[in-house]
Amino acid sequence: MPDNATPSLAKRLVCALKIEGTLKEKRPVHAFGWGAKGEFLPSAVAKNYCRAFHFNLARRDDGSLVTYPVTLRFSNGSGEAKQRDSWSDVRGMAARFHDPQDDTRATDLIAMTLPEFFNATPEGFAAFAQAAKSAPCRAQTPWEKLRDMLHLIQPMPDPYPGQTRRPDEGAIRYADKDARAQLAVLQAATIGVPQSYLQASYHAVHTFRVTGFGGTNNVRFEWRPVDGVRPHDPDLTPEPGSPPVDPDDFLVPDLKNRLKNSAAGPHVRSRPMRFSLMMTIGETGDDFNDPSRPWPPRRKRVFMGMLTVNEACDTEKVSFNPGLLTDGVAASDDAILWTRIEAYRYSSEQRGGTPCPFAEGQ
Amino acid sequence: MSKPAPDWLAAFVDSLPTRKWFQFLSNWVVVPYWHWRDPKPVLEGGPRPAPQPSENLQRMMNLVMPLRDPSPIGRARAAIVIAQNTDEIFAGLDNVGTVHNARFVLIGDYLCMLSVYDGDFSNYIRDFIVAIGSVFDAVMDLVVGGDALKPTARNVEKFIDWVHDHDLFQVPDFPTDLFALQDAAKGLGPDAPPHPLRSLSREMILQFVANPNVSLGGGYRAYPGKSAAQLRQNLGVGW
Ligand code: HEM
16 A cells, blocks of 8 residues: 555544535445446457456356346536536446355445546545635626627536536636646536436556566556437437436436336337456556546456446445455555545545455455 | 726727627738747648657648649649549559558639558659659649649659658647747747747737648548558458
């Protein structure tokens, strides 16, 4: 564990992230979401790169291919008390792969729609979280907007109807002083809304060390939806026959609808949804410990397998943890990753989550 | 507390970016004013140096050359020159060994050579001159400023510089990296104070005054990190 990944800082971060007046049993961030069950089929090349159980393409005695059960949770990033699906926000996808041979063995991969994080150090993130705390907001006056336009600056978006607080202004003020936060702040401010949790790309952001026959590589993981990435268009008129949409709460109903298989209606696809798991291989000269810096899009990408999401289910009590790793996948020295390990465990305790089968000191 | 602005004023200001007269004012007054206050240096073309192997494979060249005669007759001449030189081009592709693909495109008043190559830019052009110098000479007849470079085989270094100058600037893959590139072009180091994030839109607009034609990012690859030689080897077509 790197020196600056101290448990007390992790706890302080959890407390700082929790918004006053929100329910204790809710997560402090990614508060609203829902789960699903799926199965993962590793690719033929996956085990060359990683010996972890879920990358082992194997056959059963009857010749069929082994798939690995997966527990998922999709979520909005916000920790506010009220759910707002049609507000721009980073979305999350937490996945737990289970070993069908050994029910004590599992491993987590937690990912989000933002391709990088706001900071490279826990202290930096604490400063960012403080600066970007949700604060009262208002629309710019026409004169302020005009001034921006004449400075060739895009005016700030007006708050959504009913929005009185937001983190954006504080986050931008922070990024004006810390260049490393700029990319994440810019991308988070313009990230928008997916049409469906099942039609977004999710990035696990940190570097992991994976070991397989070919040696050890520093890698990053991403989920790519087979049906493509589709942003939500609030101006699009709903298809005839589709159920009425609540703009504050449509992502979980959509998830349940799409996975219901038959009764979903003609406007949604009634079949399992799939994600490709892509693994990008870092190279000497890349920063393996800085999650605020994405690697350029020219790194080698390996198709590690296909996730099929089959049915929606309640995973609100489940406690995912980025430190729940397994033989073949190890954490890098990224201090943010190590801080999260402690933070998620503490957060789970605070909200009364089911403790994760987490191995001490991973 | 000051009185809130009337709704009609707010709606009017919001609509300004879509109004023709405001776009005209922005393009002819606001942008020139900022360009006068804060002109941006032309940023260098081609991929930027990087130590990682995958940065040095499948690199893009977007060579954009102004046509000497952009009329239909001049364009037809360009088409014929390229069509007449396919043997030379294949001789280059088959022997240089670091080129994935190359194509010539006529667009607007420009003849463009777009190619994907492995390794160092200067060596790529140098190797190509050896193999297909005659094609470059024929191309130089078609483009503005080409005469001074002929025969390219005897003006190798000058020709390399010229090609580099006509290779499009590649906008950074991550938009906020533009700040650092602009700072570096002004001689400022990486520890220069950060720029206000919201000024990125202005910096980008002003950069497009200096570099109007650009490549948007460094391109997207289905099989990154593979050289032309590796692919040919794996495909069993050898080298
Ligand atoms: C130091 C940095 C971070 C801190 C302190 C932090 C904190 C937290 C906390 C406290 C939770 C709730 C955990 C629970 O109660 O079960 C959470 C959830 C989550 N975080 Fe983070 N986080 C950090 C960085 C990240 C990063 C880099 C990612 C992207 C990969 C991420 C993605 C998520 C997701 C997707 C969830 C929801 C998990 C679920 O559905 O159970 N977080 N985070």
